[in-house]
Amino acid sequence: MGEAATSGWPGRDAGSKLAGMNNRIDAWQLQGHTALITGASKGIGYAVARELAGLGANLLLVARDDDHLEQVRVELADDFDHIEVLAFAADLSMQEDRLAVFDWIADLGAPLSLLVNNAGGNTPAAVLEYSERDYRAIFELNLFSAFEMCRLAHPQLVQHANAAIVNVGSVSGITHVRTGAAYGMSKAALHQLTRNLAAEWATDGIRVNAVAPWYIRTQRSEPALADDEYLDEVLDHTPLRRIGEPEEVAAAIAFLCLPAASYITGQVLAVDGGFLNYGF
Numbered sequence: 509m510g511e512a513a514t515s516g517w518p519g520r521d522a523g524s525k526l527a528g529m530n531n532r533i534d535a536w537q538l539q540g541h542t543a544l545i546t547g548a549s550k551g552i553g554y555a556v557a558r559e560l561a562g563l564g565a566n567l568l569l570v571a572r573d574d575d576h577l578e579q580v581r582v583e584l585a586d587d588f589d590h591i592e593v594l595a596f597a598a599d600l601s602m603q604e605d606r607l608a609v610f611d612w613i614a615d616l617g618a619p620l621s622l623l624v625n626n627a628g629g630n631t632p633a634a635v636l637e638y639s640e641r642d643y644r645a646i647f648e649l650n651l652f653s654a655f656e657m658c659r660l661a662h663p664q665l666v667q668h669a670n671a672a673i674v675n676v677g678s679v680s681g682i683t684h685v686r687t688g689a690a691y692g693m694s695k696a697a698l699h700q701l702t703r704n705l706a707a708e709w710a711t712d713g714i715r716v717n718a719v720a721p722w723y724i725r726t727q728r729s730e731p732a733l734a735d736d737e738y739l740d741e742v743l744d745h746t747p748l749r750r751i752g753e754p755e756e757v758a759a760a761i762a763f764l765c766l767p768a769a770s771y772i773t774g775q776v777l778a779v780d781g782g783f784l785n786y787g788f
């Protein structure tokens with residue numbers, strides 16, 4: 509029998525030890541934070557909403573489909589009754605909608621401290637086959653939207669002691685992964701926006717990081733992964749030999765939001781099952 513069984517548990521000095529430990533626990537939770545999550549109604553964005561809610565943050569959710577967004581809002585509000593969960597339908601490809609999101613936040617008087625730029629999309633094509641409209645639309649949503657959301661959020665974030673932005677990039681912004689050049693270019697630029705803002709806004713107390721996922725199982729990736737031959741090829745290039753789950757990206761994003769990550773800024777964290785470092 510170990511000592512705990514005879515001397516009792518948690519032990520004589522538990523009071524003072526736990527008090528010390530609780531200070532560390534504060535670094536691993538998000539109570540008092542309000543997070544704006546774009547593309548929060550499905551996939552990675554939805555998993556981020558659940559993860560941040562579980563850590564105590566209030567949620568401001570944005571996506572286009574009003575009905576689905578409201579369903580998600582109600583579900584999250586029911587599951588996490590100790591936080592505020594509010595939602596606003598907007599198409600973040602459009603500047604007037606981005607402005608409307610921040611008018612809404614101003615009207616709420618919500619003290620925004622976290623921004624997760626997750627909304628993104630792709631219309632893959634070979635370089636010679638893109639229509640100008642399609643490749644510009646990819647940039648508008650994946651890059652210019654995040655750029656503008658960061659700028660619009662800055663006046664709010666700067667007022668909070670532990671503010672953070674996390675951009676959802678992609679391994680396609682680091683290496684060729686058959687997504688089409690426009691998507692890869694937009695994500696590479698998003699990674700660089702992350703590094704530039706981290707440097708520019710460090711003295712404003714705003715940390716800026718990104719995650720770069722490889723294949724994650726969501727509605728968006730499902731059609732490609734439904735092809736068994738293609739799936740095998742993907743798994744052959746993935747040391748962990750499986751597709752990632754949205755919750756695994758959400759955990760990385762949550763970490764980058766936490767006070768525990770207070771000395772981390774300007775990083776692009778691959779969430780890729782080892783894909784990027786898998787040589788021959």
Ligand SMILES: NC(=O)c1ccc[n+]([C@@H]2O[C@H](COP(=O)([O-])OP(=O)(O)OC[C@H]3O[C@@H](n4cnc5c(N)ncnc54)[C@H](OP(=O)(O)O)[C@@H]3O)[C@@H](O)[C@H]2O)c1
Pocket residue numbers: 546547548549550551552553570571572573574576598599600601626627628629649676677678679720721722723724725726727728729
């Ligand atoms: N899944 C992967 O394998 C993977 C890998 C690397 C990177 N990523 C990146 O991860 C992010 C999320 O991807 P996902 O797979 O989770 O996508 P998803 O399952 O398709 O979900 C996308 C979310 O964004 C919203 N959305 C789409 N367009 C929008 C717009 N114009 N304005 C506002 N909201 C919009 C969608 O809701 P509505 O349709 O209602 O607007 C939905 O909530 C993207 O930036 C993507 O590039 C994904």
